[in-house]
Amino acid sequence: MSTFTGHQSYPKRLLGFFAVLVAATAATAIVLLLLSLFGTFIYKGAPHISWEFLSQFPQNNNTEGGIWPALAGTTLLVLLMSILGVPIGTATAIYLTEYARQTSVFARSVRFAVNTLAGVPSIVFGLFGVGFFVQFLGKGIDTATGSSMFGDGSLLWASATLAVLTLPVVIVSVEEALKAVPRDLREGSLALGATRWQTIWKIVLPNSVTGILTGSILAVGRGAGEVAAILFVGVVYSTESLPGSVTEKFMHLGYHLYVLATQSPDVEKALPLQYATTLVLLGLTFLLNFTAIYIRSRLRKS
Amino acid sequence: MSKDNTTKIRAKAFSVFYGQKQALYDINLDLPEQRVTAFIGPSGCGKSTFLRAINRMNDLIDGTSVTGSMVVDGIDVYSREVDVVTLRRRIGMVFQKSIPFPKSIYENITYGLTLTERRSKSELDSIVEESLKRAALWNEVKDRLHHSALSLSGGQQQRLCIARAIAVNPEILLMDEPCSALDPISTGKIEELIGELKSQYTIVLVTHNMQQAARVSDLTGFFLMGNLIEFDRTRTIFTSPTKKETEDYITGRFG
Numbered sequence: 403m404s405t406f407t408g409h410q411s412y413p414k415r416l417l418g419f420f421a422v423l424v425a426a427t428a429a430t431a432i433v434l435l436l437l438s439l440f441g442t443f444i445y446k447g448a449p450h451i452s453w454e455f456l457s458q459f460p461q462n463n464n465t466e467g468g469i470w471p472a473l474a475g476t477t478l479l480v481l482l483m484s485i486l487g488v489p490i491g492t493a494t495a496i497y498l499t500e501y502a503r504q505t506s507v508f509a510r511s512v513r514f515a516v517n518t519l520a521g522v523p524s525i526v527f528g529l530f531g532v533g534f535f536v537q538f539l540g541k542g543i544d545t546a547t548g549s550s551m552f553g554d555g556s557l558l559w560a561s562a563t564l565a566v567l568t569l570p571v572v573i574v575s576v577e578e579a580l581k582a583v584p585r586d587l588r589e590g591s592l593a594l595g596a597t598r599w600q601t602i603w604k605i606v607l608p609n610s611v612t613g614i615l616t617g618s619i620l621a622v623g624r625g626a627g628e629v630a631a632i633l634f635v636g637v638v639y640s641t642e643s644l645p646g647s648v649t650e651k652f653m654h655l656g657y658h659l660y661v662l663a664t665q666s667p668d669v670e671k672a673l674p675l676q677y678a679t680t681l682v683l684l685g686l687t688f689l690l691n692f693t694a695i696y697i698r699s700r701l702r703k704s
Numbered sequence: 705m706s707k708d709n710t711t712k713i714r715a716k717a718f719s720v721f722y723g724q725k726q727a728l729y730d731i732n733l734d735l736p737e738q739r740v741t742a743f744i745g746p747s748g749c750g751k752s753t754f755l756r757a758i759n760r761m762n763d764l765i766d767g768t769s770v771t772g773s774m775v776v777d778g779i780d781v782y783s784r785e786v787d788v789v790t791l792r793r794r795i796g797m798v799f800q801k802s803i804p805f806p807k808s809i810y811e812n813i814t815y816g817l818t819l820t821e822r823r824s825k826s827e828l829d830s831i832v833e834e835s836l837k838r839a840a841l842w843n844e845v846k847d848r849l850h851h852s853a854l855s856l857s858g859g860q861q862q863r864l865c866i867a868r869a870i871a872v873n874p875e876i877l878l879m880d881e882p883c884s885a886l887d888p889i890s891t892g893k894i895e896e897l898i899g900e901l902k903s904q905y906t907i908v909l910v911t912h913n914m915q916q917a918a919r920v921s922d923l924t925g926f927f928l929m930g931n932l933i934e935f936d937r938t939r940t941i942f943t944s945p946t947k948k949e950t951e952d953y954i955t956g957r958f959g
Contacts, residue, residue, distance in 0.1 A: 503766045586803045590865070593761060594816035594872060595793030604815070605805060 440684075447681035450674045456682070460640060464662055465671040469679055474644050475652035476686070479561055479632070480622045482648065487565030488618045491572030498573070499580040500602055520570035524631040531563030531635040551649040555636030558648040567631050568621035575620055579613020580606060616694045623690035627683065629656035639665070655683045709736035712876065712906040713758060717772035720753050720762060727753045729930045730772065735923070740898060740907045742921035742938065744914055745953070749927040751910045755878050758908065759795040760788050776876070793820075796869030796905075800881040802862050804853035809836075809845050812853045812864055816872040831871055839867035840897050859890025866897065870905070877905045884912060895920050914954055918942050926950045 409415070454468055461467030494512065502509035536559050540552035552558075583606050591601040607614075629637075638651045639661055645652045659679050666672035713735040720728040728750045735741050743751035753762065760781060762768045773780045781791055793816070804812050813832045817823060823831075832849065836842040841863040845856070853864055862882060869877060879898070883891040898907060898920045911917050917924050918938060925935040926949070934941060934950045945951045 505766060584803055586799055586801050587805060589761060589764070589797075589799060590803065590805065590868075591815070592764070593759065593792055593797035593799075594819070594868065595789050596816070596819050597789050600819055609806060 443681045447677035450678035463667055465668050471641050472653040472655045472658040476655045480625045482561035483564040483625050491569050492576050495573050495576035499577055516570050516573050527567045527631040528633045535559040535562050556649045557645050557652045560632040560636040563631050563635050564625045568625050571621045572617045575617030576614050579610035583609045616697045619690050619694040623687050627687045712737040714775040718774055719771045721769045723767040731932050737906050739922040740902045741923045742909045742917035743925045744917050745927035750930040751927040755910050759792050794874050795876045796874035797878045798865050798882045800884050802865035804861050804864050808850045809853045810849040812868050813871045835867040835871040839863045859886050877907045879909045
């Protein structure tokens with residue numbers, strides 16, 4: 403006769419207890435790690451952050467002064483990256499969700515390409531940037547027009563490289579946003595005699611604009627912290643002035659950090675600047691990510 | 705069958721396939737002008753597929769193909785010369801879950817009107833009023849035309865979708881289970897509306913509700929597993945059907 407009373411055997415209960423213990427410890431460790439990371443940078447970096455630090459050029463071989471050109475360079479870089487990447491990513495997502503037959507070879511190839519692109523190490527994008535944008539496209543333009551502006555690493559080519567790198571992020575989040583628009587809205591529009599494009603323009607896009615925005619912000623967040631991809635395509639150790647055009651070279655927060663950490667003549671003196679720069683970079687990326695999360699949660703609610 | 709009106713829609717040996725799967729088998733059917741025709745049958749019997757084939761909404765599903773012909777006003781809607789966008793302007797459709805566009809009540813009505821041509825404000829105003837009146841919604845919303853359409857109740861939203869459909873002045877109105885998500889009072893209003901609209905439109909109604917078919921339609925077709933089992937005057941279908949399947953279904957023995 404079977405009953406529901408009694409207990410599991412002792413070894414089984416012990417095993418269960420250990421499983422919970424290990425899982426909980428691991429979870430706690432992650433949180434502690436994150437907190438200590440943040441704590442360190444806030445504790446050591448925050449005292450050095452001032453208006454002067456944010457608004458001045460580096461001085462005295464990167465041991466004094468601020469990070470203004472790196473901050474401005476990073477901002478310009480991600481702005482230009484968004485201008486180049488978001489329209490292409492959005493167009494691709496529109497094609498994939500609204501036009502392509504989901505089973506067609508072409509649509510599947512595009513999806514495969516997007517997924518593969520997402521998994522490529524960023525240094526490879528950097529090499530691609532040199533090979534394709536600088537050497538092939540830039541030198542090509544220079545040869546064709548007789549100029550000498552494009553055949554070298556610059557803000558433009560770095561942005562283009564980053565745009566390619568962040569394309570999967572944009573495509574996937576815009577696709578999600580488009581798919582969230584109810585099918586009934588599309589059918590309602592088409593049944594009234596709207597063309598596909600009218601339906602996309604008047605119904606689908608206005609109802610997914612928040613999602614597209616979120617995708618762009620996530621891409622910017624990803625792009626802002628990226629160093630390896632721009633290493634060979636225009637970022638420099640130091641500049642005299644901010645880039646005056648997109649074909650000039652620029653400074654970048656992430657690269658500046660690398661420079662501070664490895665190229666400084668006086669590591670001890672540069673250390674506080676390093677912490678402060680790291681804090682600015684972290685703050686920037688987190689701010690962007692939280693904005694995206696906030697917009698997304700607002701979107702879910704409405 | 706109703707021979708007292710001209711045929712508006714004629715299906716001849718019409719079949720629909722979703723990929724390899726056949727959803728409709730050789731349907732032959734004449735739908736008269738300015739009458740309400742109801743299609744009944746259990747879920748998956750093909751009645752909605754037939755309805756959505758008339759304005760080619762099935763085209764939106766990947767891998768759909770048809771054989772035979774679906775003739776509206778003497779033209780096969782699947783022939784090459786037909787422009788599907790123009791076709792859909794002439795055939796209005798109301799869905800089961802009619803979601804108004806997340807725009808104002810006014811903009812919902814003018815949406816279809818402004819797709820092809822610019823119209824003056826006064827012209828739009830009068831069409832909005834007229835459409836809402838015909839959909840028996842004017843008195844309830846006339847003071848808040850510029851409020852969001854999503855602020856309306858379910859029944860009002862459905863009537864708004866009917867108003868939206870008739871604003872572009874179609875000749876045929878396809879209704880795909882328009883009351884299945886509504887309470888009895890809203891359902892009553894929509895049924896009343898269908899009765900009034902049939903003097904101007906050819907209405908095709910798909911419904912799960914047999915009482916509704918009996919109440920509002922002039923003709924009824926019974927679909928089962930992709931076949932049209934029986935098609936006759938509504939009274940005949942509900943009082944003396946010729947096919948045993950029809951009788952079983954309407955007496956509730958299956959389905």
